[in-house]
Amino acid sequence: MDLLWDRGPMEVKDAHKALASRDITLNTIQSTLKRLFEKSLVDRVKRSHAYIYGARTERAQFQREVLGEVVDRLLTGESDVMLHAFVEITERAGEDQLARLERMIALRRAALQRGKG
Amino acid sequence: MSWLTLVQALALTMAGAMIILALAFGVIDRGLRARLTGTGARSERSLTMLAALPLLGAAVFVAGCLFPALAALWVPSMDHCLAHGQGGHLHLCPTHLPAHSSSWVGWLVLGLAGIVPVFYLTDLFRRLIATERLKSQLERASQREGVVRLIEASAVICFVVGVFRPVLFVSRALWEGLNESERGVLVAHELAHIARRDSLREVFARLLLAFHLPTSRARLLEDLSLTREQACDDQAAHVCGDRLAVAQLIVRIKRMALPSPSLSATLGAASISGASLDARIEHLLDPQPDAQPDLRLWWAIGLLLIAIFAAAHFLHHDVEHLLAALY
Numbered sequence: 001m002d003l004l005w006d007r008g009p010m011e012v013k014d015a016h017k018a019l020a021s022r023d024i025t026l027n028t029i030q031s032t033l034k035r036l037f038e039k040s041l042v043d044r045v046k047r048s049h050a051y052i053y054g055a056r057t058e059r060a061q062f063q064r065e066v067l068g069e070v071v072d073r074l075l076t077g078e079s080d081v082m083l084h085a086f087v088e089i090t091e092r093a094g095e096d097q098l099a100r101l102e103r104m105i106a107l108r109r110a111a112l113q114r115g116k117g
Numbered sequence: 118m119s120w121l122t123l124v125q126a127l128a129l130t131m132a133g134a135m136i137i138l139a140l141a142f143g144v145i146d147r148g149l150r151a152r153l154t155g156t157g158a159r160s161e162r163s164l165t166m167l168a169a170l171p172l173l174g175a176a177v178f179v180a181g182c183l184f185p186a187l188a189a190l191w192v193p194s195m196d197h198c199l200a201h202g203q204g205g206h207l208h209l210c211p212t213h214l215p216a217h218s219s220s221w222v223g224w225l226v227l228g229l230a231g232i233v234p235v236f237y238l239t240d241l242f243r244r245l246i247a248t249e250r251l252k253s254q255l256e257r258a259s260q261r262e263g264v265v266r267l268i269e270a271s272a273v274i275c276f277v278v279g280v281f282r283p284v285l286f287v288s289r290a291l292w293e294g295l296n297e298s299e300r301g302v303l304v305a306h307e308l309a310h311i312a313r314r315d316s317l318r319e320v321f322a323r324l325l326l327a328f329h330l331p332t333s334r335a336r337l338l339e340d341l342s343l344t345r346e347q348a349c350d351d352q353a354a355h356v357c358g359d360r361l362a363v364a365q366l367i368v369r370i371k372r373m374a375l376p377s378p379s380l381s382a383t384l385g386a387a388s389i390s391g392a393s394l395d396a397r398i399e400h401l402l403d404p405q406p407d408a409q410p411d412l413r414l415w416w417a418i419g420l421l422l423i424a425i426f427a428a429a430h431f432l433h434h435d436v437e438h439l440l441a442a443l444y
Binding site for chain 2: 064067068074080081084086087088091102104109112
């Protein structure tokens, strides 16, 4: 996808040339692009005997969509990744609980200030 | 074939001991839990030791079973194999290897005993790959701002992700909703996770927990997670010099993250109780700077391991008889 975003639409053999330094076979690139087409991530048009592949969406839009999906999965607890969140992502707090905790903190702050005074 | 039989017999002994210890721990873990939570990083060490208990206890039991044979290398009179006769039942002894070939029933039992841990470890491996994939996706879709990577999201989220090279991600909605000092507290807390290598600690703990019952595993994971958060809260409080500021920020961010009615409906199934939020705030309000290193627990674990070793020494003959039924 990075290649298609950077250089625009291209044939499989052009992609193969561009990725020559990564030692990837022509068949691998062909099957990868076919899979991306099946997932509707790239478009293709037939020109002469070869397909020309191009990215269906802009990079920024694609990343926004991916990010949206990732965040949604984190928020709904569907993602089973290991991470350390500042506040537990799937733990819901109620208004009552937050108000009670805020009162506790305010009381402690007041007590500390009285102690200093 | 004899060495293979010995290895199989020792593996069966270890598996049996682990199952018994995991079941025993499942019975007592609720009581232990009440005594251990909320004492900070020291408690994390105790919880990790408890996570290792079935594996460690089983290893000690196997060592206890092998002890007479190993001790006989230095003190020949301790050789129990000669006293019992070599032609009889199987011996857990590397000197007098079993005359029997390994048993297919034994392999079957080992396979059955290993199903749950293998399934769990496979799932852990899948989670590790998913975690690294998430990090790489987010790195591509985020912007660097100092030590923070900002993600364009309206949700209020902030987390560290990545096992070997963890990265701190904050949503722009959260970042722009905080003032400079609040950002400092947030970053201090999350950098503490990175400095403490909490991701690696979690992987290590999850590996040890493979040999626990699912219920005990879930409780220990929850407690370990809470103690890590409390330790990072402590470090953030140390950096900003105000424990109440950390508590206030936690509650403020939780309030910012209160879901809208529509999102609330979506999140319904995913929500859990707010117990860890209460525990973190209470810990910040009532710190335990003199938290004892759970000495009683360490003594209890030490005595338990000695008892397991002694029991293995006395029970090894019965274990050998039990194993002999498979050959």
